[in-house]
Amino acid sequence: MRRYSIILLFIAFFASAQEQLPLRGLAIAAPSEENVDRFVSFIDKELSPLEINTLILRVDYNYQYKTHPELVEKDALSQKDVDKIVEICTKHGISIIPQINLLGHQSWAEDLGKLLEVYPQFDETPEVTLPKVYQWPNDDGLYCKSYCPLHPDVHKIVFALVDEVVAAFKADAFHAGMDEVFYIGSPNCPRCGGMDKAELFASEVTKIRNHLASKGKRLWIWGDRLIDGKSTGMGMWEASMNATHRAIDLIPKDVFICDWHYERADPTAVLFAMKGFDVASCTWRNPQVAIDQQHLLRELRASATPKMKSRYQGMIQTVWVSPKRFMDMWDQKSTEEPNEATTMKALFN
Incomplete structure (x- = not known):
């Protein structure tokens, strides 16, 4: 009888371990205006058969905002373009989560992002000038610029954009990015210099979360700043080396965590789930790492309590090339391997 029970338990565990995870997602930049129709067709013919149900769309300033037209990029998406994407996603039951990078990622290499270009007073480190030719490492520790989370005018601007993009995509959630924040609590900042960096980070997350919650929307963020890079040995990219990790105990538990690891299947989803957060594991361009993360x-989920099981939500394929290039990879017009397309096919097929 005992042997029979053990066999049943093994069968139940194996079946549970093979179940499809609830969340099957793709995180990618919003397409350029000229590639909208191709992107819509890609959703219809390629994503829907894979049963993708979540699309994190990095919009940033690639939308014709009416609240702050001064921040709109050249050839940005119109509402008509957005409506095409929303319509096809609705048809296939795909939830869209628009993203604007908040706090960090306000520049890239030699280029300043729109927010700091138009509102330079929001810069956390105005004394750091962007180089003509970017290199890492550098004497300024510059990866990407940040805005000052304590500037009295910054949230009036960014929250207007958040509300508008959420409405434009008819979304129930918003992704604020907030990964790889190296500039925070700068000693030269007259507002936040010398302040606790974990408290600063947690305060910004909470402020964004509270704004969204007041409108019935949910906040999603990347999880790297909430992991201790020193004690885990994960370092400064996939975890924090500037003490923001303690914010994990200071932010609301309904924030959704996107836990990205690209070189190894690090089991940090356990950390977030045990802290009370819903979490998805995120992969990039290594098929074996993606499969290991999914397993x-x-x-x-198979071995968790019912309360913990529900927090392990699923997998998100991240794409850091343009949508056009990704679709070319998907159509095998690119010979570069491995890549995001081959990884996604291995993950969700």
Whole structure:
């Protein structure tokens, strides 16, 4: 009888470990205006058969905002373009989560982002000038610029954009990015210099979360700043080396965490789930790492308590090339391998 019970338990565990995870997502930049129709067709013919149900769309300033037209990029998406994407996603039951990078990622290499270009007073480190030719590492520790979270005018601007993009995409959630924040609590900042960086980060997350919650929307963020890079040995990219990790105990538990690891299937989803957060594991361009991450999540769900199981939500494929290039990879017009397309096919097929 005992042997029979053990066999049944093994069968139940194996079946649970093979179940499809609830969240099957793609995180990608919004397409350029000229590639909208191709992107819509890609959603219809390629994403829907894979049962993708979540699309994190990095919009940033690639939308014709009416609240702050001064921040609109050249050839930005019109509402008509957005409506095409919304319509096809609605048809296939795909939730769109628009993203604007908040706090960090306000510049890239030699280029300043729109927010700091138009409102330079929001810059956390105005003394750091962008180089003509960017290199890492550098004497300024410059990766990407940040805005000052304590500037009295910054949220009036960014929250207007957040509200507008959420409405434009008829979304129930918003992704604020907030990954790889190296500039925070700068000693030269007259507002936040010398302040606790974990408290600063947590305060910004909470402020964004509260704004969204007041409108019935949910906040999603990347999880790297909430992991201790020193004690885990994960370092400064996939975790924090500037003490923001303690913010994990200071932010609301309904923030959705996108836990990205690209070189190894690090089991940090357990950390977030045990702290009370819903979490998805995010991969990039290594098919084996993606498959290992997926197996790990399935095993965690199979062995978890019912309360913990629901927090392990699923997998998100991240794409850091343009949508056009990604679709070219998907159509095998690119010979570069491995890449995001081959990884996604391995993950969700």
